[in-house]
Amino acid sequence: MNETPFKFTSEEKEQTLQILERLRTAVGDTFKPGDEQHLREDIQHAFINHQIKRNVFGMNPILAALQTAEIAVNEIGLKRDGIIAIxxxxxxxxxxxxxxxxxKKYGDSVAHIISGLLRIHDLYKRNPIIESENFRNLLISFSEDMRVILIMIADRVNVMRQIRDTDQKEAKHEVSEEASYLYAPLAHKLGLYKLKSELEDLSLKYLEHDAYYMIKEKLNATKASRDAYIARFIQPIKEKLDAAGLKYHMKGRTKSIHSIWQKMKKQKCAFEGVYDLFAIRIIIDAPREKEYMQCWQTFALITDMYQPNPKRMRDWLSVPKSNGYESLHTTVLGPEKKWVEVQIRTERMDDIAEHGLAAHWRYKGIKQGEGGIDEWLANIRAALENNDDLQLMDQFTTDLKEDEVYVFTPKGDLLNFPKGATVLDFAYYIHSRIGNTCVGGKINGKAVTFRQELHSGDQVEIITQSNQKPRREWLNIVQTSKAKAKIRLALKETQKKDGLYAKELLERRFKNRKIEIDESTMARIIKKMGYKENSDFYKDVAEEKLDVNTVVEKYIEERDHDLNLSNTNKPAESAENFEFENPTEELLKQSDDVLVIDEHLKGIDFELSHCCHPIYGDPIFGFVTISKGIKIHRIDCPNAKELRRRFGYRIVKAKWSGKGTSKYAITLRIIGNDDIGIVSNITNIISKEDKLVMRGINISSKDGLFSGNVTVMIDDAGKTDALIKKLSAVKGVKQVTRI
Known part of the structure; x- marks a missing residue:
């Protein structure tokens, strides 16, 4: 072998010895007999066989590993197994x-960690497109032992610290971008806020050098005045809170350079235009039953002292965030006309804010989160922050049960699907046409059926054939609502084509026999032939499963039977137990209706209340619920009076805007005399109304009177009033009311 032996520089030797001594002091007691001897032999063997090489940045791999190990020990809390794995x-x-x-040398735990690191190394070889949340989640799901992710974060922090002066600009740019969009978010999810901020700031320093140093210099220049200002700002607040007898403590924080730069870009302003360079957090020690009262009391004391900016008010007490976050945020005008952000919360709320979903579960008793991965991360965060010596970490293995799988497209894009999703789900995700013509696929180059279940890390390719058509049983194969909706749409379109073809075929055959088709007679023979849906009947005709001649003969037989009965006077039916349903109509088509809430706001999510069923044109108001956004009620809603009395502060103004093109279901209660033909008279009026569809009618009679409900689809409250007037005018109708 002619390769040049690897050599340490004198500076590297000194650093290595110093780090070894510090590591021995920090975790030496966790090492097992023979560990140090094995490590020394393995490293010596690597030297002899020229297996140790500097990386693209010229970094000494042994020194780099020791530096990474020191970060993992001091700033994360890993011990013996983590160090040996590194x-x-x-x-x-x-x-x-x-x-x-x-x-054999170091035990199962170390082998398990390195196995996870090896899997991720192999994953990187695929050159995936990793600028996505999906890749972060795939990375996590691939590392069954959470120490794998912690080691990767520590390694990236060390690399970022060491490459400041490298001349490998392209490689430096690449690792800096990965630190920003991959490792910093992972560190944030794990509660490693210090490392997260360091990764973000170093990424900015290397990627946007001028911006980083401009902000850093300005922060340094203003630090003394900033600290003095904070003291002046909080002094009167302390006096007020003390006088009110509140128990509390305050935190002050300066934004990181990275977050300041993000704000400058978002607001398109200079450094001087970022008025919230720091924030004051007031954390109240309050009993559970007095939390909200004391938060609002603190808010009132501060806003009475300093003028608040109403546009910067955030109330996450009345309606907490979906992850359980509760807090009051406001920005006030402090001394010297400077804006200051103030956050108000209790100890419990701060615990949830700092520990995320893990703390939320402790208070709520909730056992599931937004998915297995988020649950796993939240529990790790709790372990990181609640274990002082962190010895638990060496035994901590995950019980990760994926709720999602992450798979690659042939181009390296990452897509996520619910657990149990199939190749057919993947096909419909790409495009409806791909799904409709899918006959199978390839997973990691191996041919599979479209029923094949997907697993994280699979690379999926779809195989199509132009003559393939969707089938109803496909609905039982796919797991995603998107795929199910596309299959139903395709089936509907196919049914429509089959129906048109079948009707044309029947009309031609009937015309040849010189028979005119009566729709009611045709409807009866379809039912007598055992079809519940007309579409199934026409489908069988189109696919020649049902002989057209058989249909014609059945029709003639039914028609002749009707003619024989035509001389028999059949009395008209009364309203007794009359029922009708029209389930094929869609409840609500795509809406152009708009709600204006609180006089100015549009585009806010809302839900129409089920207690009074408001429709376009009804006088309405909005009610802010705790967890379901804003619900819209009619002014004359039966519950309106009680809502206003008990929760007046959560009532907001609302009015209709837009075109009024949606269809809404309304129900009318009708009472009257059970005269012959009453049902026909009612249904005839409804059927003649323009753009109005009857969805259902249910009427029963007793002792000469009838009562029942009629449900219609309507697009305007004004048309409702007109319909009620017309129905009230029908002979025998006593009362028509909207319910």
Missing amino acids: LMQTSVIDGYQTIEDIQ
Whole structure:
């Protein structure tokens, strides 16, 4: 072998010895007999066989591993297993040792960690497009032991610290971008806020050098005056809170350079235009039953002292965020006309804000989150922040049950699907046409049926054939609502084409026999032939499963039977137990209706209340619920009086705007004399009304009187009033009311 032996510089030797001494002091007591000897032998063997090489930045791999280990120990809390995995991972990744070798020397736990690091190394070889949340989640799901992710974060922090002066600009740019969009968010999710901020700031420093140093210099220049200002700002607040007898403590924080730069870009302003360079957090020690009262009391004391900016008010007490976050945020005009952000919360709320979903579950007793991965991360965060010596970390393994799977397209894009999703789900995600013509697929190059379930890390390719058509049983194969909706739409279009073809075929055959088709007679023979849906009948005709001649003969038989009965006087039916349903009509088509809430706001999510069923044109108001946004009620809603009395402060003004093109279901209560033909008279009036569809009618009679409900689809409250007047005018109708 003629390769030049790897050599340490004198500076690297000194650093290595110093770090080794510090690590021995920090975790030496957790090492097992023989650990240090094995490590020394493995590293020596790598030297002899020229297996140690500097990376693209010229970094010494042994020194870099020790630096990473020190970060993992001091700033994350890993111990013996984590350190050995960091030092030995390269020998396994490069193929000089096997997982079995590691297992024999250092045990199952170290082997398990390195196995996870190896899986992720192999994942990177696929050159995936990693600028996405999906790749972060796939990375997490691939590392069954959470220490794998922690080691990757520590490694990236160390690399970012060491490459300040490198001349490898392209590689420096690449690792800095990954630190920003991949590792910083992971650190944030794990509660490693210090490392997260460092990764973001170093990324900005390397990617946008001028911006970083401009902000840094301005922060340094203003630090003394900023600290003095904070003291002047909080002094009168302390006096007021003390006088009110509140128990509390305050935190002050300056924004990171990265977050200041993000705000400057978002607001398109200079450094001087970022008025909330720091924030004051007031954390109240209040009993559970007095939390909201004391938060609002604090808010009132501060806004009475300093003028608030109404546009910067955020009330997450009345309606907490979906992740359980509760707090009051306001921005007030402090001394010298400077805006200051103030956050008000209790100890419990601050715990939830700092520990995320994990703390929320502790208070709420909730056992599930937004998915297995989020639950896993939240529990790790709680472990990180609640274990002082963090010895638990070396035994901590995940019980991760994925609720989602992450798969690659042939181009390297990452898509996520619910667990149990199939190749057919993937096909419909790409395009309806791809799904409709899908006959199978390839997973990691191996041919599979479209029923094949997807697993994280799969690379999926779809195989199509032009003559393929969707079938109803496909609805039982797919898991995603998107795929189900597209299949139903395709089936509907197919049914429509089959129906038109079948009707044309029947009309031609009937015309040849010189028979005119009566729709009511045709409807009867369709039912007598055992079809519940007309579409199924026409489908069988189109596919020649049902002989057209058979249909014609059945029709003639039914028609002749009707003619024989035509001389028999059949009395008209009364309203007794009359029922009708029209389930094929869509309840609500695409809406152009708009609600204006609180006089100015449009585009806010709202829900129409089920207690009074408001429709376009009804006088309405909005009610702010705790967890379901704004609900819209009619002014004359039966519950309106009680809502206004008990929750007046949550009532907001609302009015209709837009074109009034939606269809709404309304129900009318009709009472009257049970005269012959009353039902026909009612239904005839409804059927003649323009753009009005009857959805259902249910009427019963007793002792010469009838009562019942009629449900119609209507697009305007004004038309409702007109319909009520017309129905009230029908002979025998005594009362018509909207319910």
